[in-house]
Amino acid sequence: MREFAQILVIGGGPAGSTAAGLLAREGFEVTVVEREKFPRYHIGESILPSSLPILNLLGAREKIEKHGFQVKRGVFFQWGPDEWSLSFNELGDTTAYAWQVVRSQFDEILLDHAAELGADVHQGVTVRKIEFDRGGRAVAAEWVDSTDSARSGRIAFDYVVDASGRGGVFANRYLKNRRYNDRFKNIAAWKYWKGTGQLAGNLEGATGVCSTPGGWFWVIPLHDGTVSVGYVSNRDRFNERRAELGGNDAVYDEAVEQCPGVKELLRGAEAISDIRLEQDYSYSAESFTGPGYVLSGDAAAFLDPLLSTGVHLATYSGMVAAASLSSVLRGELTEGESFGFYQRMYRRAYERMVLLVSAFYESYRGKDYHFYHAQGLSAREKDELSLHDTFLRIISGIEDMEDAKEAAYDLVVSDLTGKRGGDRNPFNHLQRMRDEPVAPEKAVDGLYLTFTPRLGLMRVTPTR
Ligand code: FAD
Numbered sequence: 299m300r301e302f303a304q305i306l307v308i309g310g311g312p313a314g315s316t317a318a319g320l321l322a323r324e325g326f327e328v329t330v331v332e333r334e335k336f337p338r339y340h341i342g343e344s345i346l347p348s349s350l351p352i353l354n355l356l357g358a359r360e361k362i363e364k365h366g367f368q369v370k371r372g373v374f375f376q377w378g379p380d381e382w383s384l385s386f387n388e389l390g391d392t393t394a395y396a397w398q399v400v401r402s403q404f405d406e407i408l409l410d411h412a413a414e415l416g417a418d419v420h421q422g423v424t425v426r427k428i429e430f431d432r433g434g435r436a437v438a439a440e441w442v443d444s445t446d447s448a449r450s451g452r453i454a455f456d457y458v459v460d461a462s463g464r465g466g467v468f469a470n471r472y473l474k475n476r477r478y479n480d481r482f483k484n485i486a487a488w489k490y491w492k493g494t495g496q497l498a499g500n501l502e503g504a505t506g507v508c509s510t511p512g513g514w515f516w517v518i519p520l521h522d523g524t525v526s527v528g529y530v531s532n533r534d535r536f537n538e539r540r541a542e543l544g545g546n547d548a549v550y551d552e553a554v555e556q557c558p559g560v561k562e563l564l565r566g567a568e569a570i571s572d573i574r575l576e577q578d579y580s581y582s583a584e585s586f587t588g589p590g591y592v593l594s595g596d597a598a599a600f601l602d603p604l605l606s607t608g609v610h611l612a613t614y615s616g617m618v619a620a621a622s623l624s625s626v627l628r629g630e631l632t633e634g635e636s637f638g639f640y641q642r643m644y645r646r647a648y649e650r651m652v653l654l655v656s657a658f659y660e661s662y663r664g665k666d667y668h669f670y671h672a673q674g675l676s677a678r679e680k681d682e683l684s685l686h687d688t689f690l691r692i693i694s695g696i697e698d699m700e701d702a703k704e705a706a707y708d709l710v711v712s713d714l715t716g717k718r719g720g721d722r723n724p725f726n727h728l729q730r731m732r733d734e735p736v737a738p739e740k741a742v743d744g745l746y747l748t749f750t751p752r753l754g755l756m757r758v759t760p761t762r
Contacts, residue, residue, distance in 0.1 A: 299420055299441065299451055303329035305623060306439055306455040307417070308425045310336065312609050313595025314461030315408040316616030317623075319356050322416035324624045324753055329453060331423040333444050333462075336409055337402035341488070341576065343518045343526055344370065344505045344606035345396040345404075347386050348695025352613045355749065358411040365407060367397040368521040371501045373606075373693065376508040376559050383501055384690050394694070398503060398518050425467055426450075428458070435589035436468075456590070457623055461616065463596040464579065468588075475584040481656055482580035482602040484513075485536040487550050488528030490520075490571040495563050505606055510557040512539070516603065517563060524570060527560065529553045530603065533577055546573050579603075580652075586615075586644055587637035594619045599648045607651045610695040615644045621747050625754040631745070639745045639755055647698040654692060 307318040310332030322328045353359040372385040386394040397404075413419040420441075427440040429452075436458050443449035460468045469476040497506040497517055506517030513531030520526060529550050531539075539549045550573060554560050582599035586592060595612030622640040625631040691697045741758045748756045 299331075299423070299453060300329060300418065301452065302454045303327055303418070304456050304627065305329075306331070306453060306458045307461055308439070308458065308467055309333075309461035309463055309595075309597065310409040310412070310419065310421065311340065311405055311461060311463055311595060311612065312408060313463075313597070313612035313616040313619075314459065315405070315412040316352065316356065316613045317459045317461060317594055317620045318417040318419075319358070319408070319412035319415045320617060320620035320753055321623060322412065323357075324620070325416075326624070326627060328412075328417040329455075330409070330412060330417050330419045331425055331439075331441055331453075332409065332419065332421045333424040335422045335444075336406040338405070340401035340405060341486075341528075341574070342401055342603070342606075342608045343398050343520065344516070345399055346606060346610040346693070346695040347394050347396045348610050348699050349396055349613060350394075351699060352617055355617065355753075356408075356411060357415070358408060361407050361411060362397065362399075362404070365403065366521055367399045367404070368503045368519055370396045370398050370503045370505065372504045374497060374501060374504045374506045376497075376506070377514075378509055383504065384693070385501055385504075386690070386694055388690060396694075398505070398520055400520055400522065425462070428467065428472060430472075433589065436591045456627070458591045459594050459616075459619055459623070460591060460597045461594045461612075464600060466583070466593075466597045468591060468593055469583040469597060473583065473585070473588070476581050477584060478578060479580040479582070479652070483533045483578060484530050484580070484602060485533050485575060485577040486528050486530045486579070486603065487536070487546055487573055487575050488516075488526060489550070489569045489573050490524045490526055491564060491567045492524050492570050494525045494527075494567040495565065497559050497563055506559070506563075507604065508557050508559045510553050512536075512553060512556070514604065515553070515557055515560045516606075517560065525563075525567075527564065528603075546575060582645075582648065586641045589633070592619045592622070592637065592640055594644075598644065601648065601651050602655050604655045605651060605693050607655075607693075607695070610698070611644075611648060611651070614647060614695065614698055615640075618643050618747060621753050621755055624752065628752075628754065631755055631757075635743070635745065636755055639742055642742050643698075643747075650692060650697070654689075 304327040305321055307314045307330040310330050314330060318328045318330045353362055372383060374383045422444045423441050424444045425439045426442050428436055429438040431437050438452055438454040440452050503519055508515045512535050513529060516528045518526040536549055543549055579600055580602045583593055586598045594615045601607055618640050622636040626633050626636045744758050745755045748754055
């Protein structure tokens, strides 16, 4: 391991490998330390279409395509009184899709790709301490071999990206600024199944989301023929039911019985894993940046999995962090300007999803209510989009991508260009060559994300 890196990235999940890959591609000296040896298990299998432009930018799309993950065409809700399907290609692009991935494989592809782009990746290495200088600036990390504590060392850096996930090296150990969201004090309990049926009305490969009296289920079909079926419920309620019924499996089974769609899906199917549990998983750090550091992905904030937003927020924040750091390291912007942009963009994306998910928990009302709610969360002109389209744009991650880039120039590779075109198509909008100046009112603090000629942040040129 080197003793100095321009940028140290802690964690090789989607946030860390996106940030590391993009920074290495920009020519910076990047070291990644990942505690585990990949492939390692991780929950979070349902990916959003916003991953396509980010994978294009990384140059990793082809590898993901080739791997043969289950293609995901949309989302199917059985929520309260309503059932509705949302197909990603309803926005006018027949090429819009995402994947359901086995995370151990997906994450390994992305981390290996970051190494191919030039990042110096060390697996099985844990960061155990961060050093700050007298002014509170993060300047170095102490690391230890995850399985051999006799092997340890120190690495100094100019900047560090904390992408350590829920463990949150900075937020939990040093900043103590992680705040849990009372609205989502939930427990998730899930198993993998084989020999299942299909959810009635579901699109090919779509995620199923089905409410029950005490919570909701996710249904995620994977390319290896198994299906991930998870039950999410309020923590107190889950604990009460466990005390009464005598175990986690019994709570899960009771919920299956109460959910006709999932009950039918699992009729005759075989559970091929033990039950797994996660709890208390919605939080946000008060600040996502500080002197010498940025927090990316789950290390900064995490949201209940209802809309499958975790990997989107991780790769999105990894991309914006890479752009922000690139501009600082090239001397184009000050750290304050650049980190301010990062914080605003990531927080906006996160909070929009929080508001949308909250509305689902507050009511088991039907789809019109949630479409209407989504409209208030979009920056687009109200008459530009229908309620349905706005909801779809937000839950596909496209709204965030456009916010960051807003009328910026093109998004590098463009094999996604929609056949039908037209302004309703967010993918076209993302990839269209634009050479007009950015409208100042659309930039954030006078800055916007750009991909050409280099990844970075640009200042809006004032128009006369
Ligand atoms: P991670 O993927 O957690 O990566 C962090 C990495 O840092 C890990 O590999 C870890 O080993 C490493 N690390 C930690 N500490 C250290 C250290 N000290 N030194 C070195 N390395 C370290 N998201 C979706 O998109 N779709 C879903 O369907 C979905 N479902 C979910 C269901 C549940 C129940 C939960 C809890 C989450 C779900 N998520 C989902 C969220 C998703 O799992 C995360 O948001 C995503 O993995 C975040 O990526 P990340 O890179 O920030 O963190």
